[in-house]
Amino acid sequence: MNLRSRAFCLVFFLGCLTAFAQDGIPKSAWRRPLGLPLENAGVKRVAGDIDDGYWQGAPVGGFGAGTFSRSYRGDFARWHIKAGVHKYDVSYANEFAMFQQVEGEATGVAKVLLNDHPKQGELASWSWDYPVGAGEYAALYPKSWYDYRWEKFPAHVTLEQYSPVIPDNYRESSYPTAVYRWHAENPTDKTVTVSVLLSWTNMSGWFRTFTHDFKGAPNQGNYDTYRNEAGMKGIVFDRSRAGVAPNEWDGQFAIAAMETPGVEVTYQTSFQAAGDGKAVWSHFARDGRLPNDDTSWVSDGEKLAGAIAVRFTLKPGEKKVVPMVIAWDLPVVQFGEGRQWNRKYTDFYGTDGKNAWKIAREGLLHAQEWSDAIDAWQKPTITDESKPLWYRGMLFNELYALTDGGTFWGRPVGSDKKLPASFALLECFDYAYYGTLDVRFYASLPLLKFWPEIDKRVLREFAETVEKEWSEKGLWVWKTAETGSPVLHKRKKVGAVPHDLGVPEGDPFYVVNEPGWQDTNDWKDLNSKFVLMVYRDYVLTGRTDKAFLQETWPAVKAAIQYLRQFDHGRGVPENSGYPDQTYDSWVVRGVSAYSGGLWLGALRAGEETARVLGDWTAQAEYQALFAMAQKTYVATLWNGEYFLYDTDASNKGVIQADQLAGQWYAHMTGLGDLVPRAMQRSVLKKIYAFNVNQFGDGNLGAVNGMNADGTVVDNVEAREVWAGTTLGYAALLKSLGIEEESYHVVHGLFHVIYESKGYWFRTPEAWDVTGNFRASMYMRPAGLWGMEMMPAVR
Known part of the structure; x- marks a missing residue:
């Protein structure tokens, strides 16, 4: 983090309280009840355009790192990992769940934090359908919050989510990492045990296709590995590879948490994501722990998943903040004509696609620092009462496209790292320029x-x-439709500023001004x-x-x-x-x-x-x-x-x-x-x-x-x-x-x-x-x- 970013942190706390509501979430954040459907939602007007509906949420992931998002009902649904490709699909083994038990009571309550459930019996042993409206979603990008308020959970727990997208920062802002900080408070007069589970599917190899879903995603050769290093525990999701240099779809995901005094981390290294889920839920629902099972195997086609749980107790009136991290390392981008690029974050973590654990560790160690830097950046704007409250929130939430808009940032494989990296946003996924x-x-x-x-x-x-000139010809679609016969035009004339820097299906940054509509x-x-x-x-x-x-x-x-x-x-x-x-x-x-x-x-x-x-x-x-x-x-x-x-x-x-x-x-x-x-x-x-x-x-x-x-x-x-x-x-x-x-x-x-x-x-x-x-x-x-x-x- 550079000096300007650190300076933000130093001035943040002065006058900070006025910017936040009683729940600790900024007043300017956009809010919606968890899982509440929307009546009369807008729909697409053009056949073929993307329309996934309104189950959306703020994304995580840095510039050019690939992004994904968890919707305000609690499912990880939207994936922009493969450059220029939009996927909207849910793997129900990607989830958070919570367990709470009051001291002296025989049993606790465990619930998946999703206002929905799998449609075909997947993970049938898990307790789904968190009550609609039992809490609130809030967003002030790059942060968002899930404020859980259910009468069966005595402790008040809020999840703070973000990636280190920080002004004037050209390092951490590129990271493929997402931080999830659990803010827990016990407002009761009895001790409460709280445990939060994070389960994740082994998605290695899944971002190989151009489809908008995960149908046909390969699982062959995937495997999960338990890691324990200096108090950090978690699971790394990887796959067998044919050689040393990774393909575009090769790489890792990791989920991790720190075991500290008063915080216990337990784990289940592998389970079948499409099975009944008893290997996880029977343990978690009993006492908030997982069985610490490090059994691992290589998939023969079955979909694998792993899970960790963080467990702690809260005395009456006690507060605690516990971070968890999801990180990924998919270093290679390959565009349609074959040229390969390394993402910007590889300047700091290398290009072998085996560093998800290291990235996750940095996220855990700097979670507080990054959170403070984001707050310090936003504070002058969100506390400016000369501007409407809704507008102050909208300013930050409309920044989501800077990372989530198919954003690319990298340099060609084998090029000199002293050369500047190329950067571009997609116009949109429907018009992928x-x-x-x-x-x-x-x-x-x-x-x-x-x-x-x-x-x-x-x-x-x-x-x-x-x-420069690109002399090859392309079809002028609008003119062709007007005249009824093919009309061709030169790709790029000398002196003309190009419309675009290329398309994902082509050779962007080398071949510009993709022929098309006009x-x-x-x-x-x-x-x-x-x-x-x-x-x-x-x-x-x-x-x-x-x-x-x-x-x-x-x-x-x-x-x-x-x-x-x-x-x-x-x-x-x-x-x-x-x-x-x-x-x-x-x-x-x-x-x-x-x-x-x-x-x-x-x-x-x-x-x-x-x-x-x-x-x-x-x-x-x-x-x-x-x-x-x-x-x-x-x-x-x-x-x-x-x-x-x-x-x-x-x-x-x-x-x-x-x-x-x-x-x-x-x-x-x-x-x-x-x-x-x-x-x-x-x-x-x-x-x-x-x-x-x-x-x-x-x-x-x-x-x-x-x-x-x-x-x-x-x-x-x-x-x-x-x-x-x-x-x-x-x-x-x-x-x-x-x-x-x-x-x-x-x-x-x-x-x-x-x-x-x-x-x-x-x-x-x-x-x-x-x-x-x-x-x-x-x-x-x-x-x-x-x-x-x-x-x-x-």
Whole structure:
């Protein structure tokens, strides 16, 4: 952990109590009764999209380490371990259970901490179906809590869950480990014995397929090993391997706890996960202990599991905190065309895939330190009472996608460890593109704020591609469908900023700009967004990293020059009559509000970058071009209240929610007014009156396109609310001092995600007036942090 992270810990405790409810959980955490179903939940609108439903929870796992999550009913259900692959499936042997017994009573009570049960008699001897609503789930990512309150459990026990995702930390934030700290308190007048069981399936080899479930997962050759080292006890789950170097699916899981004075750890090394489970439950339900059986064998196809239990007693009024850890070591990522990469955490733990025990030990030894560091990071925000309570929680919970969004962080096997590791988020699992640039314009803001070196690395990676060409052809799907015959396009042209850094099925970071729905070479927003993000990273990291600007300057100039080919003499690149920007099903023609506004921002960013670097020729050129472009933009599109969608007569009157995206970035980075301030305020007022308040009940966010008569534009994307668009608009409202409206707009998103439609920890790209969604687990909603990064410009 670096010095800044440690400094957080030193200041944490001052004034801390005001941030927490009586149960010790922050007041700003989002809460839901354990296992409570949701009525009228949202559903997918597009056939083939992922829709696992609302049984979700905050994920664990570091950047690029692979992640999984336990839902708020208590099952480990969602798995993002294999790079770019989403699995949603439950192995019921992956569970927590609790035993409690009051001193002097003949028997105790044991219960699996799941508001559900296996469907086919699996582990039939176990006591399932923890009562719905007997406690509460809370989340403030990267932490979440399970607050168990059942009348048959006399001691009050809360589970705190997290991984060490910590700002400005580029080591522990990469770790494949999850910490589970059990906070137990005895409010009674009698001594209570408490035991918590953690059982785990041997999942070695399970993350080999591209399917969304574990059907056909291999078990042959799996085996479990009991370990006892310096007071640490647990089980390592491994498999037989063909050679020394691990395959992508080779590696280990481990579960572990520390045996300390007053805390006893017992174990069952192996049992059949699909059996009746008596080998575990008959012992645990009797007295909270396991039989300390270290029997181990190699699977001949049967599904294996192991378990540990931590047992302790609490005197009346006594409190105790007991940590447990799940760790995993699956060091290799292999993409579709065969190239293998080592995950970032292997810089610290090696690449042989046999270090889950070591990783688990570090988690146990640093559990308190990591917890304190997370609390210290969050404290200034969650205690800021000038902001709504729901908003403070949403800020952190929408960060989940930074680790859980198919995130990759690593370097090619055999490469020099001195070279920087590549990093990228997936746009989403339905649109599995790495680093999608038009979307990361919104999504990358918290990455820049809290892990700036990673964000700069991503932009450097994009910069390296700008002046390169990939000449192979791909099918232009949208144009092919429009014309009825195949239309091909070059993968990547010189000067075009790529849409993405590749796909998991291909050779990402080496082969970029995957051909697909649109020919993105001639999109009118990508190059401008790249220029703006480069300048943004320079400004918002203190205006000190001149080397970063210098390194990316050739790509910035090339990006601006490339767009000028679409300028027909008026200073503004014109859209080409197809969906040539991030709204990739919404046709644009001529000068347009969205792309044109981004162009104005890019010219100002180019001008200021040139000024910093002393490139006076470029500075003068961009300054003159901006003056010309601004004049054209206003004269062509301003209608007295807002800027027209484009110059196509059929779009006359369309009010686009994202029309001032360029101005949003200009205010965020101090570039000033791209259009007069009075025009900005007029636009914001119009969008609020129409796109927000005349869409649905006014509490859904800002719909992308409204007509001047109050009807929604008849286009599939215009009819949607995009979380990222709404957040950019809200941030601009806030920067101009229109705060009440800005929070109302964002609350529309909160209402849909966390209250009415059940999109927690799978926030979609878009929903319609019914609240039904498209493209869950999307990265653009992380742009919520734009609200926190906007200076007041009023």
